[in-house]
Amino acid sequence: MHARPAPSDDWPEPEDSGDLDTFRYGQDTIREIEVSGAGDVTGRTLLHLRCRSGLDTLSWARHGARHVVGLDSSEAAVEAARELAADLGLGPDRAAFVTAPLYDAAQAVPDPAYDIVHTGAGTLSRLPDLRRWAETAASLVAPGGILHLTEFHPLTGVLDDETGARIVRDHFARDRYEHEQGPDVHPDFDTQAIRHPLGEVVTAVAATGLRVDLLREHDITRFRRFGSLEPRSPSPRRPAGPIRVPLLYTLRATRV
Template structure:
């Protein structure tokens, strides 16, 4: 269970209080966990070097054929999803992450798979600075995968940055954990115990990592924010992108609730449990 600790706040954006040192704490936390993720079974990099594709089935379907297209992956971590798109035919993929060790791991993995920097490039940058950090001014597809937005205090600034990198005729695709699930009790997922609309920072002091709960870690303070579905969709719509669809999925990638079962390769509630959205995905296009 995560433990909240008090912090001093300042303001960034119009509706988010931001604890001092939040970015440095989050970066130190992620930097320390990269070796655990590279060596562990959760990402299974030895297996990935063979299968080369870790994307979820709904992502493959909703994004569609990427053959010959350029793709930018924001907040790419160690690059497995980024390189999965290269494996599926993207002409060029670029991954961006604020953790230098993560970017180094992604570059090493790309080299292992035989992708040079002309096919798969990785850059170290804060996501808010992506527009000036990536090698091309725009991409056919801007992709953001699961577990990324909670690390950002200002969703409108993220949307503006991401949208600015979508080429004419291209689109942004986002898959993210559903904020409704974060309101429910951790044991059974049947009781609402948290405020859905809170914009207060959530400050945790929690050892280990989702990839290895028993990992010994030192940099354990992290800061997260919850963004409602309405906030995310409205932020993207305000950039001028056209929302093509918003889909909700009753599956997860990890045992978020104590009563989860694994079926069909996903973590799910038992069959007799009321279904709730656990992941959402959306696609927003830029008209040519």
């Protein structure tokens, strides 16, 4: 077995850098905020909506999930996830991946319900219909299970792109901004980013009948969104100082 390398400030983000060797050698992509938000996943089933190339999905398996399923609308991403799972010795009984639009997840995934349904950062900003996302995700949560969400804080969308220190956009305007286009283009996603206020997200989840148990804001993020962030890995953050703003948030809701 490969020894797990010690984390360092210049550790690359595997999914963004394309350097999967760090992941294969044991450096997973789940942060402490996600672990604390989802709770102990040992022995539980987990569905990851918009899994991309499967790094976070397989990281949940490393954290003890009994069976993980990743869904993504990109066939190339799903094939990459399957290959990586095979490289790690995780068969379909531990990790399965499905190609389908996110809104069609209930008809595409192998099981009717999961202990944990997870959506990672960067997903909601590409989905124009929050109500439909919430209903789809909630329908797949088993009794006693949870919906777990990590997402970029909507405040980051109103700050200036250079420093992230000045408010330059209207928080209440439903404006959109173009995403950088690349090979990871998803047909069920809008081509522009949408800033969904926290209230809209919580309301959409609560309307499904799930009980919202947790909503936390964090001063770390998934990548160096603003030049003023300290380039720590795996979680860039603001330098110590008198003013900080939330960069990520986590939400957990339970089917009672």
